[in-house]
Amino acid sequence: MVDFDLIIVGAGTGGTTAARFAAQKGLEVCLIDSKPREKIGDKICGDAVGTEAFELLKINPPKAGVDLSCHIKGAKLYSPNLQKCIELIDPKQAGYVVDRLKFGQRLLNEALDSGVKQFLDKTRALDLIYKEGIVTGLKVKAKNGEQAELKSKIVIDASGFYSPLRKKVKNPMIEKEIPKIDSILCYREIINFPKKDQEVQDPEYITIILDPEKAPGGYIWYFPKNESSINLGLGVYMDYKGKVREFYKKYAFNEFVKTPNIEIESSGGGVVPVRRPLWSCADNGLMLIGDAGCHVNPLHGGGIDPSMRAGFYAAITAADAIESGNHTLEKLWDFNYKVMTTFGAEFAALDLLRMVLQVLTNEDLNFGLEKDLLTAGEILEIASTGSITLSLFEMAKKAIQGLSNPKLLLDLNYLRIRMNEIAKHYRKFPRTIHDFAEWKNTTVQIYDKIQNMIVKVKKNEKENIKGSEAHG
Numbered sequence: 001m002v003d004f005d006l007i008i009v010g011a012g013t014g015g016t017t018a019a020r021f022a023a024q025k026g027l028e029v030c031l032i033d034s035k036p037r038e039k040i041g042d043k044i045c046g047d048a049v050g051t052e053a054f055e056l057l058k059i060n061p062p063k064a065g066v067d068l069s070c071h072i073k074g075a076k077l078y079s080p081n082l083q084k085c086i087e088l089i090d091p092k093q094a095g096y097v098v099d100r101l102k103f104g105q106r107l108l109n110e111a112l113d114s115g116v117k118q119f120l121d122k123t124r125a126l127d128l129i130y131k132e133g134i135v136t137g138l139k140v141k142a143k144n145g146e147q148a149e150l151k152s153k154i155v156i157d158a159s160g161f162y163s164p165l166r167k168k169v170k171n172p173m174i175e176k177e178i179p180k181i182d183s184i185l186c187y188r189e190i191i192n193f194p195k196k197d198q199e200v201q202d203p204e205y206i207t208i209i210l211d212p213e214k215a216p217g218g219y220i221w222y223f224p225k226n227e228s229s230i231n232l233g234l235g236v237y238m239d240y241k242g243k244v245r246e247f248y249k250k251y252a253f254n255e256f257v258k259t260p261n262i263e264i265e266s267s268g269g270g271v272v273p274v275r276r277p278l279w280s281c282a283d284n285g286l287m288l289i290g291d292a293g294c295h296v297n298p299l300h301g302g303g304i305d306p307s308m309r310a311g312f313y314a315a316i317t318a319a320d321a322i323e324s325g326n327h328t329l330e331k332l333w334d335f336n337y338k339v340m341t342t343f344g345a346e347f348a349a350l351d352l353l354r355m356v357l358q359v360l361t362n363e364d365l366n367f368g369l370e371k372d373l374l375t376a377g378e379i380l381e382i383a384s385t386g387s388i389t390l391s392l393f394e395m396a397k398k399a400i401q402g403l404s405n406p407k408l409l410l411d412l413n414y415l416r417i418r419m420n421e422i423a424k425h426y427r428k429f430p431r432t433i434h435d436f437a438e439w440k441n442t443t444v445q446i447y448d449k450i451q452n453m454i455v456k457v458k459k460n461e462k463e464n465i466k467g468s469e470a471h472g
Helices: 013-024 052-057 100-113 238-256 304-324 329-341 343-357 362-370 376-385 392-401 406-426 433-471
Strands: 003-009 029-032 048-050 068-072 074-078 085-089 095-098 118-120 124-131 134-141 147-157 183-192 205-209 220-226 229-237 263-273 286-288
Touching: 003 013, 003 134, 003 304, 013 029, 013 100, 013 304, 029 147, 048 052, 048 304, 052 304, 068 220, 085 376, 095 100, 095 220, 124 147, 147 304, 183 238, 220 238, 229 238, 238 263, 286 304, 286 329, 304 329, 304 343, 329 343, 329 433, 343 406, 343 433, 362 406, 406 433
Parallel strands: 003 029, 003 147, 029 118, 074 205, 147 286
Antiparallel strands: 048 095, 068 095, 074 085, 124 134, 134 147, 183 229, 183 263, 205 220, 220 229
């Protein structure tokens, strides 16, 4: 077949979820991926996912002996000096560490079992086909090396952060290039070792260490896989491209691996977007999901959960549009609305938090976490709702706690206000494209406020350094 209702590019967690639900809706679906079938799911990833996505989509969660590595009770967030550990335990955010390859294979097989008409592996998307301003298919390079055209009513791009299709979109509302500052470069290894030589620390928690000196722009992570295996990694600014493995070896591997008797099961690097979703994740005949649409948690880079949610929203929107015979952006705008008013609102608020955390010093982070200027409950509230509410009593308590660093307290309080503001703003995302320009203008103004704050934080830091050098 070369003519379909829906073509989905990319058979990752988002693409297979979209394919599953679109096929269940009766659409003729073509799913393509550049990898060979047996490699679907093989991706550099933290491998962690919460329970909520499976409950929302009514998909079976990872299962022991199939695709589950271990259960996770919560997360532990450490200050740079490791003197403060915040335990983040929330039943809604507990979840799983998956065997990424087996998990991907399971989602693929379930999508195909749902009635996907055609799955094309080793097939690379080259370009979008437009007709009268509407995407009507793809130009692809098939596994035999020949180029072909596939026609469809709608295309869903789930091809990842370096999507070749996003760069081909004609609509200026969709950003073709993502600024370096809005992404991080990660390197990680899956490490196996004998139980007798080393124990997995905190086997029911994922561990995250904030340290701008050892992991500038990102963090160090230590995720359990099983009783004798870990997922260990580090993320940094894109400007550290040539040093990411060096940073990983020095500050992650040497710190956490205590025995020479190890097996490196897999290793590799990748780029992850850590920002709000694209201004628009849809165009005439086109929707973008997962990393292609920047549907990734800006705070920790987790993308499995939002990609699956986005895949579900895209499939439902596509089915409705195809039934109506209207495949324009005006009809597909509902996909934008679903994304922006749900996890998009959370991610916009977390994006502001990410931007501020990236410019705070180790001293600021040590002080702020040790003094509970940002508590476990508040972090959980931010992570689950994208906003935070504090009573006058709580504000007064924090004022007392932060007396020795009033500037940091003022900065964090200002950040809270802006996070609340942008989360509420995103939940009022316009129902139609006609009100988008005004909404976007307000969003830019909120971001400008945070950027102005960051400029002041950097200026104060430079003045503090000069003052210390003069005093010394």
